Structure formats: structure tokens, C-alpha cells
Amino acid sequence: MKASRYYHAKPVNVVNQRWLPDGTVEIIIYRHGWRKSYKFKVKGLGSEKEEILEDEDIKEEVEEKREET
Amino acid sequence: MGKAKADPRGWPDYTYPMTIIGQELNVAIDIAAQSLPTLDINIAASAVTLDVNIASSAVTLNINIESISEGVTFNVAQSGTWTINAVQTGTWTVNIGAPLDAEGNVETSIVKSVQLDVNIAASAVTLNVAIQSSAVTLNVNIESIGEGVVFNVAQSGTWTINAVQSGDWNINIESVSAGVTFNVNITGSTATLDVNIAGQAANVNVDIKAQSVAIKGLTDWAAENATDIDVTGFVQCDSGVICTVVSYTVPSGKTLLIYNWDAALRDGDGQLYCSLYDVNAAVDLGYGGGVRGFSAALSKPIRVAGGHTIRIRARQDSGTSRFIHGHIGGVLL
Numbered sequence: 001m002k003a004s005r006y007y008h009a010k011p012v013n014v015v016n017q018r019w020l021p022d023g024t025v026e027i028i029i030y031r032h033g034w035r036k037s038y039k040f041k042v043k044g045l046g047s048e049k050e051e052i053l054e055d056e057d058i059k060e061e062v063e064e065k066r067e068e069t
Numbered sequence: 070m071g072k073a074k075a076d077p078r079g080w081p082d083y084t085y086p087m088t089i090i091g092q093e094l095n096v097a098i099d100i101a102a103q104s105l106p107t108l109d110i111n112i113a114a115s116a117v118t119l120d121v122n123i124a125s126s127a128v129t130l131n132i133n134i135e136s137i138s139e140g141v142t143f144n145v146a147q148s149g150t151w152t153i154n155a156v157q158t159g160t161w162t163v164n165i166g167a168p169l170d171a172e173g174n175v176e177t178s179i180v181k182s183v184q185l186d187v188n189i190a191a192s193a194v195t196l197n198v199a200i201q202s203s204a205v206t207l208n209v210n211i212e213s214i215g216e217g218v219v220f221n222v223a224q225s226g227t228w229t230i231n232a233v234q235s236g237d238w239n240i241n242i243e244s245v246s247a248g249v250t251f252n253v254n255i256t257g258s259t260a261t262l263d264v265n266i267a268g269q270a271a272n273v274n275v276d277i278k279a280q281s282v283a284i285k286g287l288t289d290w291a292a293e294n295a296t297d298i299d300v301t302g303f304v305q306c307d308s309g310v311i312c313t314v315v316s317y318t319v320p321s322g323k324t325l326l327i328y329n330w331d332a333a334l335r336d337g338d339g340q341l342y343c344s345l346y347d348v349n350a351a352v353d354l355g356y357g358g359g360v361r362g363f364s365a366a367l368s369k370p371i372r373v374a375g376g377h378t379i380r381i382r383a384r385q386d387s388g389t390s391r392f393i394h395g396h397i398g399g400v401l402l
Contacts, residue, residue: 009320011401013295017302017315025302025316032295046316046348046378 002055003029003038017045024053034060288328291400298325298401303335303394308387314343314395315381319373324402326370330355332383332395333362339387343395345371348378370399 006012007029014030014037025045030037041054240251255262266273277284291297306312314332319325332343338361345355354371357363373379381395 008318011296011298011320011323013298015298015300015302015317017300019302019304019313021305046318046380 001058002040002052003027003058004040004042004052004055006038006058007040031060034058287326287400296401298399300397301395302381303392304383305390306383306385306393307390308339308385311382311384312393313380314383314393315397316348316378317380317397318378319375320401321375323375325373325379325399326402327354327367327373327379327397327399328370329364329366329398330357330381330396331362331364332357332381332393334385334387335392335394337387337391339385339389339391341383341385341393343381343383345397346380346382347373348380350377354379 004027007015007027012029012031014028016028016037018026020026024041024043026039026041027045028037028039038056038058039054040052040056043051043053253262283289285293288297300315300317302313302315304312304314306314317325327345330345332341334341340358340360341362342358343356343363344353345357346353354373355365355367357365379397381397383393383395385391385393
């Protein structure tokens, strides 16, 4: 699952946002139990014209187990 | 009458049809035959004592009753102790066929004081007590127990206690010198323990003294179970301009409860003003500010519905561009 999709659909525990001068936002998300955090970049965060610019794939065993259940 | 001897005269065996109607008769019956097809004893008197004394140690008394048309009545009126010693090996079976009375029920009345001991030593015994009547009262009064009572429930399925009786239901634990532990252990991962108090005048008194284990609130529980959330963000913001520092959209189906939020200037002092803004509802939910920053721990959480976007919007008036950092902390339910 892409980090941006996960961010919008599921609960996470930590979100770090870096708002850049060009209006884009780098977002790092983390959930307890994950090995690492995951990053994606978005333009127009929180607006109807939100556009995903960069997106990492989340590969976590703990998340796969949660998906199965 | 003297003591009878076995076949004292050695006479041949005969069949004697005999009916005794007399007032007082002493009759000695000497039966030495090896086979006795039918022995009918008809006693018509109203006050008869029939003593059967078997003194021999090697007597077998078989009573086989077959094809009874009117039933067998066993009336026990003697006082004292009645004992059945079941020392025979093998199987003891009591078969009660139907119908036993007009309704097909077995009726047993225990009057006054009775001690009924049921001792089951076998390791695999099933004792079924099925009470189907709607008007049965089952009183279990246990007094003077030396070793306590253990009620072990190991059967799978559903156990239900329906307390439909009016009045008070009490669990009273009193005067126990060694202390009492009342455990409610729920090991299921998805257990729900609902305590619903609908009464408008209900009081819940919790008096815990010398508590060694903490009672956890929602935020503690959420952090322990990974349903807490901390959203941080930072942005470089020119002086006098409103900037978004943090923006978070609550996932659909979830509710965000905000317990604290804070913001600060990273590079130096300056007047800072912030608002907590619900984009969808287009309302401010809280304000904060200070010379370098502020931190607000809320005594009442701010609720944000699923699908709504919450933001920290900030303005700094330092006269130069500054980095503003912000944070929202809460619980996702």
C-alpha cells in the first residue's frame, strides 16, 4: 500500500509535515510496530485538488497481518 | 413356636392350596423341594405382621417382579435410620418407566429435615439437574463450610445469568482475615465489558485504598494500544502572514480527540498567534499564542469528526521570516 493512501485511509501514530515554499508538503508517517517511517510528497494538502508527487510503498509484516484480519 | 429344622420329618413334597382366614394361627411351612413353581400367599387380615428373617450368611434373595398390572407401593413410615449399602460390584441401575403417575412424573416429597449426601468419587461423572417447571424454587443454603466452595466452569458455549428477580443482588465479602481477591479475567483480544447504568440517579462509588496498580485513562490506554496520534509540522513564514503549520484529515470512520496542541518559533522571539481550524466546518476550535510559543494541555478534548481536516494556522510578527513549528496530540477512536 502506498504511504499516501495509508495516511488518508488508516490511523497512524506519528505524522511529520514539512511545508515547503512552493506549496508542497513532505509528509512522514509512522505507526507503532513498523520498522521505519514512510514518506510521500503532496501538493495542495487537505484540499480537493490534492496531488501526490512522491509516494513510498509500505512493506511491513505487522501491517500485512493487520490487513488479513 | 420352636426353631424349625430343615425338612424335619423327611416327608415327600406336595403342593398344598392353603388360605388362612383365622384369627390367630401359627403355621410352620417347611419347603425343602428343589423346585417350587408358584407360592401364593394371600393375607386378607387388616393387621398382619409378616416377618422374614434370614439368618443364614449364604442366602440369596431374588425378588423378580414382572407383569404388574397395578404397580408396587413401598411405604416407609419407620423412624430411625434407613441405609442402603451398595457394596456389590457392577452396575446399579434404577429404571423408572413411564407413565409413573397420571402426568408421567416422579413425585418425591422430602418433609422436615433431611440430610442428603451425594458423594461422587469417579473422575468422569455427569450429574444433570434439569428443572423445567416455571414455578420451581431452588434454594441452596450453605452453612458452616470448612474448606470453601469452588465453582469451576469449563464448558464451552454461552453462560448467562439472567437477573430478572426484583430486589437487590449483592456480593458481600466480609470479615475475611486473609483478604479476598475478586478477579475478572478477560483474555480475549476482542472482549467488550459493557457496564450500562441507565438510572438517572445511579451512583458509582469506587473507593480504592493503597492501589498499587494504576487506573488508566483514555490517553494512557490509547498510547499503550497504539491508537494515539501526534501530528507535527513546520513552515517558514513571513512576518504578518497567516501560514498553515499542520494539516491532518481524520480517516473516515474515526474520530480525533485532541488533548494538546502547541506551537513555537524556531529561530528567535516574536509575537506568535495560532488557531486550531476545522476546514470542513469552517470554524476555529481554539486559540493560542505567546512571545516565543505556547503549549495547551486541554482539560476537555476537542472532537474532530472523521473526514474533517484540522489545521494549525499561525502568524508571527517578528518583523522577519521565521520557522514556525506546531503539534497536535490526541487519540483516534
